[in-house]
Amino acid sequence: MHKSIDQINQRIREGSARVVTAEEMPSIVAELGERGAFQEVDVVTTGTFGAMCSSGAFINFGHADPPIRMERIWLNDVEAYGGLAAVDTYIGAIQQSETREEEYGGAHVIEDLVAGKSVELRANSRGTDCYPRRTISTELLLENLNQAIMCNPRNAYQRYNAATNTSDRALHTYMGTLLPGSGNVTYSGAGLLNPLSNDPSLRLIGSGVPIFLCGSQGMVVGEGTQHSPAGGFGTLMVTGDLKKMPSDYLRAATMSGYGVTLYVGLGVPLPVLDIDVVRATAVRDEDISVDVLDYSVPGRARPSLRKVNYAELRSGSIEINGEEIRTSSLSSFRRARKVAEELKGWVEEGKFELALPTQRIDPRKAAKPMHQTAAGPRVLDIMDRKVVSIGEEEEIRAAARKLLKGGTNHLPVVNGSGTLVGIVTTFDVSKAVANPGKAHLVRDIMKKKVITTTPDEAVDIAVRKLEQHNISALPVVDAQNRVIAILTAMNLGKLFGGRRLK
Amino acid sequence: MKLLVTFSRRKGGKPIIAQVVRETGVLINVERAVIDSSEGEALIEVPDDQGRLVSETMTALGAHARILDHGITVNESECVDCGACISICPREAFTFDQEYKLKLDEGKCVLCSRCVDACPHRALTLLL
Numbered sequence: 001m002h003k004s005i006d007q008i009n010q011r012i013r014e015g016s017a018r019v020v021t022a023e024e025m026p027s028i029v030a031e032l033g034e035r036g037a038f039q040e041v042d043v044v045t046t047g048t049f050g051a052m053c054s055s056g057a058f059i060n061f062g063h064a065d066p067p068i069r070m071e072r073i074w075l076n077d078v079e080a081y082g083g084l085a086a087v088d089t090y091i092g093a094i095q096q097s098e099t100r101e102e103e104y105g106g107a108h109v110i111e112d113l114v115a116g117k118s119v120e121l122r123a124n125s126r127g128t129d130c131y132p133r134r135t136i137s138t139e140l141l142l143e144n145l146n147q148a149i150m151c152n153p154r155n156a157y158q159r160y161n162a163a164t165n166t167s168d169r170a171l172h173t174y175m176g177t178l179l180p181g182s183g184n185v186t187y188s189g190a191g192l193l194n195p196l197s198n199d200p201s202l203r204l205i206g207s208g209v210p211i212f213l214c215g216s217q218g219m220v221v222g223e224g225t226q227h228s229p230a231g232g233f234g235t236l237m238v239t240g241d242l243k244k245m246p247s248d249y250l251r252a253a254t255m256s257g258y259g260v261t262l263y264v265g266l267g268v269p270l271p272v273l274d275i276d277v278v279r280a281t282a283v284r285d286e287d288i289s290v291d292v293l294d295y296s297v298p299g300r301a302r303p304s305l306r307k308v309n310y311a312e313l314r315s316g317s318i319e320i321n322g323e324e325i326r327t328s329s330l331s332s333f334r335r336a337r338k339v340a341e342e343l344k345g346w347v348e349e350g351k352f353e354l355a356l357p358t359q360r361i362d363p364r365k366a367a368k369p370m371h372q373t374a375a376g377p378r379v380l381d382i383m384d385r386k387v388v389s390i391g392e393e394e395e396i397r398a399a400a401r402k403l404l405k406g407g408t409n410h411l412p413v414v415n416g417s418g419t420l421v422g423i424v425t426t427f428d429v430s431k432a433v434a435n436p437g438k439a440h441l442v443r444d445i446m447k448k449k450v451i452t453t454t455p456d457e458a459v460d461i462a463v464r465k466l467e468q469h470n471i472s473a474l475p476v477v478d479a480q481n482r483v484i485a486i487l488t489a490m491n492l493g494k495l496f497g498g499r500r501l502k
Numbered sequence: 503m504k505l506l507v508t509f510s511r512r513k514g515g516k517p518i519i520a521q522v523v524r525e526t527g528v529l530i531n532v533e534r535a536v537i538d539s540s541e542g543e544a545l546i547e548v549p550d551d552q553g554r555l556v557s558e559t560m561t562a563l564g565a566h567a568r569i570l571d572h573g574i575t576v577n578e579s580e581c582v583d584c585g586a587c588i589s590i591c592p593r594e595a596f597t598f599d600q601e602y603k604l605k606l607d608e609g610k611c612v613l614c615s616r617c618v619d620a621c622p623h624r625a626l627t628l629l630l
Contacts, residue, residue: 176586176622185589254622263582263623316598328589334583
């Protein structure tokens with residue numbers, strides 16, 4: 001049993017094509033069976049609406065008089081790429097304004113242009129014989145641009161891992177605000193409506209395929225960057241004309257403490273060519289699983305706390321280690337539905353014909369991590385091995401003497417077996433001396449909750465710890481929690497001026 | 503209704519809320535409070551018909567009480583119904599309806615404003 005793309009397009013032209021959304025498909029297949037569904041349905045529309053950071057637009061401004069070869073370019077104070085020809089640029093969605101920072105960025109510039117608002121172009125140049133002009137500043141509307149072509153290198157993730165945070169402080173991530181102590185779980189993606197989840201073998205979605213992109217007809221360029229369908233994380237590179245887009249499906253946003261992003265509405269119509277397409281588009285939320293990753297781990301390999309499917313995520317809460325944790329979507333399921341519904345309408349009305357890929361996308365590819373030829377500095381490269389510590393049973397006066405003699409402001413406190421149990425600073429000792437009370441021993445005044453680092457930890461991670469906890473030193477401990485060195489803000493100076501050891 | 507009570511530097515040490523409860527007999531529900539030795543702010547809830555009485559008694563005792571007509575407000579033209587606010591709210595004031603449209607139960611809001619920053623679309627505001 002097979003329908004050709006021409007037969008399907010013929011039905012679309014005649015207005016007789018039966019079009020359903022990917023959300024409707026599972027129950028149609030359940031009711032009619034695969035063969036029945038194949039005979040009944042010609043096109044399945046998909047849709048997603050969520051934050052897609054890897055988005056942006058190519059713009060051509062036309063030439064000024066006298067002409068300029070723009071080298072540095074700003075649109076509403078958001079820098080755009082100046083490495084293209086004289087009056088071409090690429091504005092990336094997450095680039096932040098130099099004046100308004102995370103409250104305004106490239107995504108907002110694109111949103112403002114589409115909404116018909118004027119945008120200020122500023123650019124400068126060193127001037128050449130053919131392009132003598134050095135600066136320009138002008139107000140532009142979308143209609144003033146020769147081209148404004150959305151071209152998004154990585155959109156429409158097949159699925160995305162959910163996020164939580166087991167640490168004791170709130171995290172601000174591209175997965176939104178993650179409350180401490182696994183206080184919430186955030187996720188993204190339209191589950192059963194997701195384009196790539198309805199065509200995981202990439203038979204139908206490929207180069208040249210017409211799509212719904214932000215409310216107008218766009219096209220798949222090919223595989224997206226970081227495309228990794230081997231693990232279920234395929235992506236698409238897509239393009240569309242900004243000038244034809246309404247403002248409903250393109251929304252700038254800010255993830256507080258992280259930065260700007262662009263919410264993109266994207267849908268792909270899938271021709272029901274054979275039973276395999278029926279099977280693939282019958283996918284349900286229950287069939288699509290992701291990991292719940294712990295974002296409190298600042299490394300690339302974040303541990304997974306459990307597997308979870310989209311039906312569980314969408315139910316409002318999931319269980320982690322016996323506790324009910326509430327979930328929040330960052331993408332909008334309501335708008336994903338609207339994308340699929342609107343696309344369905346276009347096809348039903350004969351306004352939108354389908355096409356098969358002119359070039360297929362590899363369904364087996366796996367993205368690699370970065371090839372790093374030089375490891376970044378680690379704590380052991382700059383830590384101070386001449387650490388002075390003090391016993392918890394010693395007197396406060398002894399701590400004062402050690403602080404004076406050691407030329408340090410921090411004394412790690414150790415117990416009888418040499419393991420770290422606390423820390424005292426010059427401030428703690430001064431306070432105890434200035435307000436003499438019951439405290440006589442180091443144990444009485446030490447801070448018991450010590451933030452530590454290890455020799456192998458990346459310096460950047462240690463620096464985040466110093467910043468987050470507003471402290472100026474970290475005891476460096478070994479696997480047995482014995483103090484082997486100390487890392488102070490002073491040691492960080494070794495990273496500069498080529499004085500780095502090793 | 504909800505009242506936002508602010509205590510001045512000088513009156514901070516006095517048990518004003520307790521005194522209002524004793525004088526008016528109104529049972530005050532303290533929903534949120536930040537009070538230290540010098541000043542403070544408390545969000546209280548009282549029966550609708552006794553809001554004015556409580557407010558006036560508070561004022562007479564040296565605190566400032568303002569009746570709050572609104573909690574968090576949702577700007578419908580900015581909201582895209584993502585639901586980022588849902589798991590952030592400590593009072594579960596946000597939910598989805600059958601159509602995955604965001605719903606706010608204003609009565610549950612304690613004006614903590616956590617959701618204001620968590621909203622990617624800046625659709626939530628707290629007017630105080």
